[in-house]
Amino acid sequence: MQVIRDLKEYDKTTPVIATIGVFDGVHIGHQKILSEMVNESKEKNCKSMVFTFHPHPRHILYPDSPSPLINTIEERISHLEQIGIDIVVVYPFTKNFSTLSSDDFTKKILVDSIGITKIIIGYNQRFGYNREGDISHLKTLGSKYGFDVNIATAQSVEGTKVSSTKIRELISQGDMPTTKKYLNRPFSLSGKVIKGEQIGRKIGFPTANIFLDNEKKILPKKGVYFVGVLWNKRRFFGMMNIGNKPTLKNRGLSVEVHIFNFNNDIYEETITIEFYEFIREEKSFSSLELLKSHLEKDKTVCENILKTL
DSSP, rough: OOEEEOOGOOOTTTTEEEEESOOOTOHHHHHHHHHHHHHHHHHHHOEEEEEEESSSSHHEEETTTTTSSSSSSHHHHHHHHTTHHHHHHEOOOHHHHHHHOHHHHIIIIIIIIIIOSEEETTTOBBBBBOOOOHHHHHHHHHHHTTEEEEEEEEOOOOOEOOOHHHHHHHHTTHHHHHHHHHTTTTTEEEEEEEEEEEHHTTTTTEEEEOOOOOBBBBOOOSSEEEEEEEEEEEEEEEEEEEOOOOGGGGGEEEEEEEEEOOOOOOOTHHHHEEEEEEEOOOOOOOSHHHHHHHHHHHHHHHHHHHHHH
């Protein structure tokens, strides 16, 4: 897959079928559109292209209330590659770019820089300055410049329309099974393992403390989760705590995972956590002995879930 971050590098002589959007999460609605686009591009002997933005437009236009990200840009690109997209354009979203009219965006970007033959657009998608451009206007521009326009329909799960906004709500609520349905994979996050206070080791539950270097990535609500752990091309299982360690008093937010049947030294290595199920809310215990006892119960719950996978 080719990743383009500067359109000056792009050879527009390649015929492409394109779609435009942030595609945060690359959820099942996105996946249906993208898979159909990949298949059609193969049938017509052209390339499939995703034109996406970074940073997320809300982070530029509404810096005081930005949407947390389901995916980092690196994760988004990886998911698009797995679907089979040929070309991903990661276009820098700036305040200056946001003032471009829908007509200018179509002419300067889609036609002059990319030379699209067809574009697939969401049923409710708008584009250009102040979201002025709608589907009807895009079709008019398509007739003018010689490209086709296809409208993608919304996808639903059990009667609920799938959207990135809805998925963020589910993650914030700790509803990991439904999140998995909407994403067609577990929600995940990655980070480097750093040294902690090693208190877990003292009570028989050593943990890998994870440093998350992207503060814009969404975190599930505080509490204990049954998780998968990807390391060195292998999947392990364990339980993760997101919270402030109330038993230990006055600790900042921590993200740490106890990996079952694991004793490798992974300090300074990057691991990926897959969230399967919320186990319980974060609690404060009066002693480390009571904390250990409850962790043993948590582990039993997780092991019972693991048997069902």
